[in-house]
Amino acid sequence: MVVAAVFLACFLQPGSAAADDEYDKPPISYSQTDAVNTVSRLVDGLKSGTSHLRFNPDFGYLPSLLDALQVPVSSQMLVFSKTSLQRHRISPQTPRALYFSDNVYVGYCQNGEVLEISAADPQLGAVFYTLSQQEAAAPQIVRQSDNCMICHASSQLKQVPGHLVRSVFVDRAGLPVLSAGSHRITQSSPLEDRWGGWYVTGTHGAQKHLGNLVLPGGQQQIVPRDVDNSAGMNLAVLGDRFDASAYLTGHSDIVALMVLEHQAEGHNLIARAGYVTRQALHYQEALNRELGEPAGHVWDSTRTRIKNAGDALVEYLLFSGEAPLTDRIEGTSGFAADFAKHGPRDSHGRSLRDFDLERRMFKHPCSYLVDSPCFQALPVEVLNHVLGRLREVLSGKDQSKPFAHLTSADRHAVLEILRETHPAWSL
Numbered sequence: 001m002v003v004a005a006v007f008l009a010c011f012l013q014p015g016s017a018a019a020d021d022e023y024d025k026p027p028i029s030y031s032q033t034d035a036v037n038t039v040s041r042l043v044d045g046l047k048s049g050t051s052h053l054r055f056n057p058d059f060g061y062l063p064s065l066l067d068a069l070q071v072p073v074s075s076q077m078l079v080f081s082k083t084s085l086q087r088h089r090i091s092p093q094t095p096r097a098l099y100f101s102d103n104v105y106v107g108y109c110q111n112g113e114v115l116e117i118s119a120a121d122p123q124l125g126a127v128f129y130t131l132s133q134q135e136a137a138a139p140q141i142v143r144q145s146d147n148c149m150i151c152h153a154s155s156q157l158k159q160v161p162g163h164l165v166r167s168v169f170v171d172r173a174g175l176p177v178l179s180a181g182s183h184r185i186t187q188s189s190p191l192e193d194r195w196g197g198w199y200v201t202g203t204h205g206a207q208k209h210l211g212n213l214v215l216p217g218g219q220q221q222i223v224p225r226d227v228d229n230s231a232g233m234n235l236a237v238l239g240d241r242f243d244a245s246a247y248l249t250g251h252s253d254i255v256a257l258m259v260l261e262h263q264a265e266g267h268n269l270i271a272r273a274g275y276v277t278r279q280a281l282h283y284q285e286a287l288n289r290e291l292g293e294p295a296g297h298v299w300d301s302t303r304t305r306i307k308n309a310g311d312a313l314v315e316y317l318l319f320s321g322e323a324p325l326t327d328r329i330e331g332t333s334g335f336a337a338d339f340a341k342h343g344p345r346d347s348h349g350r351s352l353r354d355f356d357l358e359r360r361m362f363k364h365p366c367s368y369l370v371d372s373p374c375f376q377a378l379p380v381e382v383l384n385h386v387l388g389r390l391r392e393v394l395s396g397k398d399q400s401k402p403f404a405h406l407t408s409a410d411r412h413a414v415l416e417i418l419r420e421t422h423p424a425w426s427l
């Protein structure tokens, strides 16, 4: 099974990224370009002495780092598959904890050597950092453009450094049983495919998922098509599966998981739209030079590449193909309330961050990522295309199939919210 083999290679043989990676060539020059994002600003603050990180005897720099990056503790999610960097630290008894805000992700392992950090960078897409968990007089957050890329810029991410969410079947040791298959998870993944290798707290009615499931056998077991995971459904607490006191909280909130899955792929598609546009324009410039065309000559192939990347992003931002919900989803950690309280809101008090969680994730089906620095820093060529397409769909002019899930009331509400919160876009 080719997919499993690639997946296994990606997880089990970390090494250095090849020097001829597309993202390391101009115009992106990923490793050589200074990152400017929420984490790099903290790095600057630590250097100049305006920011500080305090060491905690139980959790090292984790609480202080989350605080400095304004990442809510309620976003905690616990993953117990040995699928990431510090996999020898990870098992069903010692899960890895992940936390996130709108533009930063943080990973923590019990007794881990480092905290793992990724930031959504407006120019570079996902940028990776580590912070040593050894107490130091001057703790340093170090950018990593090599060690992390074997998994975070793999062919599955089409060579654009990005964020990962997976669902796998896991044995008692936490090793993925790859012969049973695996899923890349986004907002479109059916719930029944999600959360293999993750703990999940929260209620979801009769909807099934693969969370909280540890297969009893070893690597050679045959995984039945309909796994009985009844003991893993609708859990408010995770009980004695692991020692919750070794974590900041005992939650692995179902709403946080769903927002992570929406956001991680959203960040990836924004980054891809930026990369593709800059690469297409760079290529066109060279071609024009070579063929003696005027500098501004636009090729159809350039237009098509930009259009395709932009169209994929528009569909995602408007939740085209989102997995429908058939029962109410409710978390346990307070994440939903923490998330929704950040604006912006329109004069009717509406925000793109308002949840539905009964039929679909959000009440107003346009992603809050349009408010993010990454989206707003997209090259103008693709940004204009995306805004133009948003205008066509939201005005009702485009009634094509990918947007058939949007009622005229949905379109109207989103348009009004965007008009009030983004007057400069003249939608």
Ligand code: HEC
Pocket: 010, 011, 012, 014, 079, 081, 083, 084, 085, 096, 098, 105, 106, 107, 116, 117, 118, 126, 128, 129, 130, 144, 147, 148, 149, 150, 151, 152, 162, 163, 164, 165, 166, 264
């Ligand atoms: C062996 C593969 C692998 C390597 C190497 C790796 N990661 Fe990851 N990482 C993953 C997977 C898979 C996930 C998804 C969650 C999981 O399965 O634990 C992930 C998730 C993350 C997340 C959560 C959000 C996101 O961006 O996906 C952060 C933060 C992260 N990794 C940081 C790092 C950093 C920093 C490095 C390098 C120092 C690194 N990782 C190296 C596989 C890897």
